[in-house]
Amino acid sequence: MKIGWVGLGNMGNVMAANILKAGYELQVFNRSRGKEDELVSAGAVSAAGLEELARDCDIVFTMLADDNAVKSVYEDGLLSGIGQGKLLIDMSTVAPATSVYLAGLCQSHAVSFLDAPVSGSVQPATEGTLIIMVGGESEDYQQALPLFEVLGKLSLHLGGHGAGSSAKVAINYLLAVQTQALAETVLFAQRNGIDKERMLQIVNEGACGNKMSQLKTPSIIKGEFPAAFALKYIVKDLKLAKQAGLDAPLANPVLDTFSAAMQSGLGNEDLMAVVKYLDNKK
Numbered sequence: 001m002k003i004g005w006v007g008l009g010n011m012g013n014v015m016a017a018n019i020l021k022a023g024y025e026l027q028v029f030n031r032s033r034g035k036e037d038e039l040v041s042a043g044a045v046s047a048a049g050l051e052e053l054a055r056d057c058d059i060v061f062t063m064l065a066d067d068n069a070v071k072s073v074y075e076d077g078l079l080s081g082i083g084q085g086k087l088l089i090d091m092s093t094v095a096p097a098t099s100v101y102l103a104g105l106c107q108s109h110a111v112s113f114l115d116a117p118v119s120g121s122v123q124p125a126t127e128g129t130l131i132i133m134v135g136g137e138s139e140d141y142q143q144a145l146p147l148f149e150v151l152g153k154l155s156l157h158l159g160g161h162g163a164g165s166s167a168k169v170a171i172n173y174l175l176a177v178q179t180q181a182l183a184e185t186v187l188f189a190q191r192n193g194i195d196k197e198r199m200l201q202i203v204n205e206g207a208c209g210n211k212m213s214q215l216k217t218p219s220i221i222k223g224e225f226p227a228a229f230a231l232k233y234i235v236k237d238l239k240l241a242k243q244a245g246l247d248a249p250l251a252n253p254v255l256d257t258f259s260a261a262m263q264s265g266l267g268n269e270d271l272m273a274v275v276k277y278l279d280n281k282k
């Protein structure tokens, strides 16, 4: 079975590397050339374009920035001239409505589709311990399962097309709330004379600590936020959650905070850089 991978950003690159390590034949494509070099050195084939990749591969994954990127890749390349019976799997975080739209587009080309966005950042993606939330037909999920087992520690088939994306926008709402709450807590303690390293130790050792707080602790201590999950993407995801019907008391304040942090120039830093924005805002 030949696997295709489109989108070799922070997540796509390491996820594709795991597919290759698991022994699958892999073709890769990224809009900007050069990002495929390491994978090609490790044995992947660099596809000349989207059409060629879709023609050659049985299952094609996309891991792209946002709804527009995914739509343009499907509409302007991936589906042009694709053979019947293939399976396309979109792992990007997009609106549930976009996943339903893509499924319809695939159906009109006699191609199967799964929305399979992931929870977990670059480290779990590298370790193959993502959580994969899947929407689509059961038989397509069963076909993809061996690959999901390579990419993640858990995959869940949640329902029809769009169900994976619905779960994903929900979990990222929690991520946004927790990230802002952690930033506010550390700053509040600091302003009352408590060292941030000590405060983070208290958080992480106690009931309020979690994997996210542990993962972000080193960057808060250093004050450096190279993007594992770019802040601009949590703004995108909170907007997707609102479009999908999120109407909760914390939704607007959290979106306002991350939007303002993005406007202050932090969009390409990690979402935890919100602590810098809140600190400067005082």
Ligand code: NAP
Binding pocket: 006, 007, 008, 009, 010, 011, 012, 030, 031, 032, 035, 063, 064, 065, 066, 068, 069, 070, 072, 073, 091, 092, 093, 094, 118, 119, 120, 121, 122, 228, 229, 230, 233
């Ligand atoms: P990233 O590093 O910014 O990579 C984005 C990818 O999308 C790149 O390959 C980029 O190509 C491509 N792209 C953007 N616009 C495009 C367009 N119009 N046409 C074709 N390709 C386009 O993003 P990432 O962190 O890997 O995230 C990818 C997706 O996973 C996003 O939907 C994100 O919300 C989601 N996600 C991310 C994380 C995380 O921790 N990073 C965790 C869970 C889910 P170029 O290289 O040419 O720009």
